[in-house]
Amino acid sequence: MLPTLVALLPATFTPPQPWALGFAAPPRLPFAGDVDGDGLADLIVVYPEGETILDVNLTIEGVKSGGGIQALSKWAGHCDTAIVGEFDNAKGTDVVGLFGRNLKLAGGYRNGQFRQLADIVTLPKPLSKPALARIDGSLLAFSQSTGEAFRVDPRTKSSTSLRIPKGFIWIGDAGTFVAAKNSKGTVLRLDRETFRVVKKIGSAAKGSQPGIGPGWVAFGETVWTPDGAAPLPPSKLPVVDTIRATGDFDGDGDGDLVEFRYGPEAHTGNSILLRRFVSPSETDSDHDGLTNEEEKHLGTDPLNSDTDTDGLIDGWEVKGVRDLDLPKLGCDPRYADLVCLVSRFEGVNVERFSNEMARVKNFYADLPSKNPNGQVGLNFIKVDLPIIKGDDTKAAWWANRAKFRPERWRGIVHWMQVTPGGGGQADQLGDGGTCGEGALWAVFTHEFGHQLGLSHEGFWPNGSCPIYSSMMNYNYSYGYENSRDKIHYSDGRFAGYSLREDDLDETIPLPYDQVKFLAMGPYNYRLKANGATTLIDWNWNGLFGEKHIRADINYAYSTHAGTRDTVGKSSVAPWLFVHKGKAYVLSGETDQPRAAGADPTLGPSRSGKLILRRLQKPFTWDKPVNIADGLTGDPVAASVGSKIVVAFPTANGVAVRAIDPKTGAKEWETTLQTPGLIPTVGESYGKPVLMAWNPADGSISAWSLTASGLGRPIKLDVKSTNPPGLCTDTKTGTTILALAQNQDAARPNRWQIRRFDKAWKEVGMEWIEGTSGQSRGTGRLTVLFDRSRDAGPKGRVYLFGKGMTDEKTPWACTYVTMSIADKSVRDGWLVKRYYDEWTQSRSAPAAAWFDKDIIWAYRWVDGGGGATDDNLHVGYKGLGIQSEPFGDFDDIGYIRSFGAQHSLISLSRG
Structure with missing residues (x-):
């Protein structure tokens, strides 16, 4: 009672x-x-x-x-x-x-x-x-x-x-x-x-x-x-x-x-x-193992069992706990301590490991965070565990944590393994993780930041903001102001300034000296001092101080197309197009069994069904329609008057067919019988153009496309190592052909654009990122032109493609390149990867203008051939512009007021 x-x-x-x-x-x-x-x-x-x-x-x-x-x-x-x-x-x-x-x-x-x-x-x-x-x-x-x-x-x-x-x-x-x-x-x-x-x-x-x-x-x-x-x-x-x-x-x-x-x-x-209820006769009011008199002598809080909010009970830090001598390790109940058990893999360079971990300790000691004893910083304490060898080096890091971190110390210590190589992963607001020895101190503090609760985005819904200069932000993980030595946790100094990509103001309400880091890596934005404010060209269109503009501004690590919609499956490159205001996606599926480890991509020996889906609204599609059987490669389609015309490889050549959009019923069909041709479509001066790329010699055949069949042939005296793309620059009145060529032995499949006048005479050519660039990849290219205000006076070219693949590396990330006004930056081009290094595909992506944005799609690859392999993903914001706000975040304040303590919130039973 x-x-x-x-x-x-x-x-x-x-x-x-x-x-x-x-x-x-x-x-x-x-x-x-x-x-x-x-x-x-x-x-x-x-x-x-x-x-x-x-x-x-x-x-x-x-x-x-x-x-x-x-x-x-x-x-x-x-x-x-x-x-x-x-x-x-x-x-x-x-x-x-x-x-x-x-x-x-x-x-x-x-x-x-x-x-x-x-x-x-x-x-x-x-x-x-x-x-x-x-x-x-x-x-x-x-x-x-x-x-x-x-x-x-x-x-x-x-x-x-x-x-x-x-x-x-x-x-x-x-x-x-x-x-x-x-x-x-x-x-x-x-x-x-x-x-x-x-x-x-x-x-x-x-x-x-x-x-x-x-x-x-x-x-x-x-x-x-x-x-x-x-x-x-x-x-x-x-x-x-x-x-x-x-x-x-x-x-x-x-x-x-x-x-x-x-x-x-x-x-x-x-x-x-x-x-806790405190009775008048209480001698240890907070039940931390220290009497109130002891706490008075130590200067700790008798009503708070964790005076320094580091997740370690005051009595533990004074007397030890469960055979762990915390006071001997240097713990102090009035100074925040971070005790981390470290399991080093066999093969990690010992001298480098020691030097880099010393930097980790100094990093936390230098954090400008005040402790109850008046000192600043956090005391990072490394405790070395036995070296991990043999089969344990192949185990998941969480399995190694369970094996090597004593269970009786769960809720008291953190754990990290250090492996040869690079990269890392960790619990968020937890106690375990892994990191490679490459760039060790930077990776370790990033992953340990996750254990302390920090996210990549500073907890904003729209990814990592350029003004969130934390090393937790992938864009600043390895450099700040062009120096690795300056990477840091954010102190939230810009917490009162937030941004929205769909409504940006190019006047930053801060003086130049405070935001000049934006003019350095990784973004290298163009800035102009403007007294108490700073002018910036967020959209890279060459104009400063614009208001209410739209731009993707957090692309340094990657861009994205919003939440991915898993629409179905596709064993070919998908294709997107718009017909009568509705977006459609073409894909290829098959019921044929797949051998373990085999490439599921459709081809002459593995044919499938050509599937058409119509979008009702984002994340809601009509039932798929089977257009044809016998698909052996990447299909394309275009809106031609009241009809949809599809072109797709078959065993007999490229079938070009007009279909009823609702039923998929064939209205007319012709076949390009040259073996091996790969179709692609684009537009010139608002008119659809069918192209057939010959992989044997790189030649491109082309025809105007009409509602009743193929129109006049178009002579394109140019060769490409990739299936090309086509669009119109409505500012200059030229047609843009996106293609690839082998620039030299070290740079095959280099992306480029060529411009043609109305008579299909070539009037211009430029390599993506200029002659010294590296932008290249295999697979079909898609090119789109933007004449909106945000694109600037000359408009903007977008080119979409997949990175390099071959038999040994059959999948790669997907990219978009965009032209910018400043030619001093990579010859006037920015290149962005979609999503992250894990988002890869065996085929080229697809893109089309839709609903004041770009609808974008690709086929996901699961390298293990699991259930998600060949998932057809669609994103509805391919420009990378999101409507949610984002900004800076106080990492250090979060760690001290919440993260350190809550990362160890649960204690094992002993």
Whole structure:
């Protein structure tokens, strides 16, 4: 029995401290109770949807929570409401759920599992908007709207009907009195027998629920007893809807108060906080293993078990924990410590490893973050583990963590493995990861930043902003102001300045000296000092100071086409086009079995179906239409008057066919019978043009395309190593041909454009990125022209293609190149990769103007030939311009106020 609150003191409860994160996120119903009977209260949540799930988060040694466990995966269908308590004769907290009219019991928690026990009772009738309360050991099932209620004795399994005042949404028993909260947020004292209102005792937010203990009730920022009220110590977090529950989390016989937050803010919105009850005779108020007198001597906070918010309990840092001598390692409860076990792979250069890890330690020591002892920085402590050898070097990093990091130290230390080579990966807001020795200190601090909770985007929805200069941002991972030595975590200095790519202002409200890094790598934007502001050419059109422009401005690492829509499958390069305002995609599929490890691409020995899909709206497509069988290569199509004309390789040559857009029915067809031709289409002066590329000699045949068939032939006296693309520059009146040629032995398949006048006489040629460039790749090319305001006075050319592939490397990333006004930058071209290094394809991408943007598609490659291989992905924002805002983020403040502590929020059982 928990003691009553004898006297109200200013520190009756400690200030709230982090206990768990996200465990009770909606629609879960949160509670507290000692499920395993060890004398320590635990967290319990009921997931009421579907079959209803019960989760438990056990308390470990009274100092931390232990992490979530699914304790019952299927209870009894949808649960209307629930309550916890000890309702049977077994030791440990049980859960009662109301399912329609049936009150069901789950209890007997053992070995991480609840058991479904016999039903308690079936109520005489269902209740509207039901709720449950526990009064004098009995259950009260009541209607929040009508006041109908039933008192249920769980031991005799009997129920008695009664009526209570309408509008109560919560009722709790404090032992000496009963309290309730109504739908208006008023907190009331009730008569224990009749449930009549005795008096109003306060108010709370409508979405909040009070917490109740022996002789007291806590709501809002107040704890109330019949003898008076006192304020709760304030929280550092915003005031939000909060559900409170009571339990003895530290085993001292007091009722502690746990708070389940439901806020809209990032990171802490669904945090769970614990306020420990402090009795007058308490000698260790925060239960950190240090007496209040010891804390006074040390200068630590006796009401906060983690004074420096580094995730290490104060007593651990002074006395050690679980055979880990933290004070010997240099830990200090008033200076944030980051203890990291490091497993080095055999083959890693020892001298380089030692030097680079020294840089890591210095990096964290130099962070401008103040500690409780007045010093700045974080103390990174490396603990070397035995070298990883043999088969363990082939294991996943998380498997090695499980093997080499002692389980008893989970929740106390971080772990990282260091491997030969480069790259890395880590938990986000966790305790493990891997990194290669290439650029080690930079990669290590990046991946360790993830463990401390940092993201690549600074938690903005639109990717990594150019003004977020953090090394967590891929664009600044290896350099800042053209120097690796200057990479850093952001301090959020530009937090008040946000950007939107679909509505940009080219006047930055900051002086040049503060943003001059934008004129250096990786972006090299053109800037002009403008007094207290700075002018920038965000869209690279040569004009400064424009307003309300649209531009993709965060492309240094990669660009993207928005959320990818998995439309279906394709074993050929997809093709996109627009007909009568609707977007269509062509793809190729086959039912033929595929040998393990074999290339699934369609060809003469592996034919398939030509499939047409029409877009209704983004992420919604009409049912696919089978246009033809016998497809052996990449198809194309064009809108020609009222018809759609498709061209596709077959065993007999290239079929050119007009079809009905709705049914796919053939209206006419002709065949280009030269073996091996690959079709492609484009437009010249608004008229569609069919081209047939001959891979044997690189020649290009072309015809105008009409609704009734092929028109006049077009002579193109040029050769290409790739299937070409075609469009019109509507600013100059020239036709642009995108092609590729072998520039030299080291640069085959180099991309270029050539310009032709109306008589198809060549009037210009330029290599993408100029004669010293490297832009090249295999597969079909697509070229589009942009004459919008954002493209500048001369307009803009976009060329889409795939990187280099061959028999040994059969897939590659996909790219877009765009012309810019400044010829001093790569001869007037920017090259962007789509998405990331893992987004690769066996075939060329597709692109078409649609809905004031570019619709874009490719076939995904799963190198292991898994279920996602050949997925057809479509993106609806191929220009890379997103509408969500983004900006800077305070990495350092986040780590100190949240990340370091929450990355170690859960403790192992020892």
